[in-house]
Amino acid sequence: FKQVLDSSSKIQMDYICLQYPGFxxxxxxMELLAQGIADGV
Numbered sequence: 227f228k229q230v231l232d233s234s235s236k237i238q239m240d241y242i243c244l245q246y247p248g249f250x251x252x253x254x255x256m257e258l259l260a261q262g263i264a265d266g267v
Contacts, residue, residue: 227256 231253234242243250 227253 230242231239
């Protein structure tokens with residue numbers, strides 16, 4: 227997942243989000259999870 231985020235341009239990410247409606251929600255959840263781990267929650 228991180229490799230996709232790191233290697234994709236904004237245009238590519240927009241396309242992925244259009245192709246896979248759940249991808250944006252999944253990315254948001256992963257961001258919250260990573261932030262919680264970083265904060266020690």
